[in-house]
Amino acid sequence: MTRRTNPKLSDVARGAGVSLATASRALSEPELVRGDTRERVREVAAMLGYVPHGAARALATRESRTVGALFPPVDNPIFAAATQALAHELAMSGYTLLLATHEYDPAAELQVTRTLLERGVDGLVLVGLDRDPELYRLLAQAGVPYELMWSLDPSGFHYCVGVAHRIASVRATQHLLDLGHREFAVSAGRTAHNDRTRERLAGVREALAARAIELRPDRVAQAEFVLPQAREACRELLARSPGFTALVCGNDVLAIGALAECASRGIRVPEDLSIVGFDDIDMASGVTPALTTVRVPAAEMGRRAAARMLARLAGRDVERTEELPAELIVRASTGPAPR
Amino acid sequence: MTRRTNPKLSDVARGAGVSLATASRALSEPELVRGDTRERVREVAAMLGYVPHGAARALATRESRTVGALFPPVDNPIFAAATQALAHELAMSGYTLLLATHEYDPAAELQVTRTLLERGVDGLVLVGLDRDPELYRLLAQAGVPYELMWSLDPSGFHYCVGVAHRIASVRATQHLLDLGHREFAVSAGRTAHNDRTRERLAGVREALAARAIELRPDRVAQAEFVLPQAREACRELLARSPGFTALVCGNDVLAIGALAECASRGIRVPEDLSIVGFDDIDMASGVTPALTTVRVPAAEMGRRAAARMLARLAGRDVERTEELPAELIVRASTGPAPR
């Protein structure tokens, strides 16, 4: 097979017997060119297998038809769902997703953002509120629009689409209080560089405080969103300070780990211990009907973020803040067992 | 705040009192420039907040420092793990991941590949073997290297890193046979446009055939990798042709769905029914200790694909085919209950 070089627009133009300008218009702005020449150009382009050179176009147009997304890690099921939605929605409008991760490290997030800007993203999607403010300066200087997902910016300054984690957490906790629980424990995610986790924990405290119940320090554990740590957190709580009848988990993975640990110890859920999770990962809820969760609509978050970004890139206006509902899904929970 | 325009290399050069060429070298090939001027350029660049223009660089160098990845959907936990690994590994070497999905539609895959090529990816990572051959022609013409993940190309032509699905499936089935099972059912993934699913199903048939056992057509169901369909598949099998003591699922999601369905019917696993899954999704195995699975190392697949691609982009040679182990993880399974 002859190792031909890639055909360029000038090849198409020559083949169709038109100028470079006409060829360009025929492919990019069809309405500006006469029907027959337009078809001729298109045919030649197809025959040659012409593929436009994005970098050249980006250089001339000053836009890349590309949007960046920066996730903590993308293998967390909730972020995977959002990523899928983002990529899909963007593709529907001719945009491609540039994906990067920062593993909850603000320095890495900043560095990666620089790279994304170098790649020329037309917009950027970020998760949450906790980050080096320098990042916003970078984006401002570059003139790149961005959307924050998952959280709602209290200042109302940033464009964002998210849920009210604290309020949802308060409601979940109240649900348990209403069932009669008084002894609470929390298996929280790491709160460093993670406002969602902090808000959820704060919500539990707030709801308890409203009824003058204290959340003992040894009744709070932190873990990363992986099963071994999730089990360990539950184990630790049971060891340090048993006797709680309700366990609020900052994430479904943590909740599942807790369920697994309980199962292996013969602790019945929800009879002996009521467990509430967050996020409503479908695999989790499918497996453990006992799990009551706060549903945070991850895929919808991705769809909305994409839609909002696309709208802004198209010059349309969007509300600065868009709140998504965080619904409490009660599958099974009971009051505390009589002592 | 004054709405300054982005500084370009010429601004940096002027600020440092050097030529464009020197400024370029100071940032990209530091060793070619004298220490003091290099530092001067760097300082000015930092002060100005200079961010290189990727498109311009790509145009000049003919490479984008970008790699594309094309997944069926990326919210399947196994693909999410691979995506995470890919993005991370590529970033470590200064490459950025362009992510796209095709939802098991070959036409979409072809179309999306065109877009990725337009974006100027330096390499492309694909999943599996089932696709429009035209795609390979496109890549060849563009001169873009690619890696296939998950499957091993029987022809040995394509660069690939994957596992031997059929053999693994045979082994898993033999394990069940060795336990004494004779009545089998299979909850398979959709086999259209999915060689992994087909091979796994074929593996079951092969192992059974070797012992002259037939897999009845009404003992095979197909479902997408989502829980509701997974439960439905199991329900269907039980309705159409009960009496099987072993169920092989083409994926962990299908296995989990089956477990859920069994739980709701009071079918004990593994006492009444032995279930084997594929992929070893950690959340699945954490929750259901009864699940025996074939571990397909998804994250490792991503890492290896990234490493191989990076090596090739750096001009190094790699083996055309790299096989990863697919280990049978026996957690709990028993022989059939005496009738």
Added chain:
DNA sequence: TTGTACGCGTTATCAT
């Protein structure tokens, strides 16, 4: 070691 000048492939401006 540094500078000059051209080319990368496309779009956009201005004529015609």
Added chain:
DNA sequence: ATGATAACGCGTACAA
């Protein structure tokens, strides 16, 4: 409706 030509911002021969 079409064509000539100048950007777009950077890398890199080649010359100095």
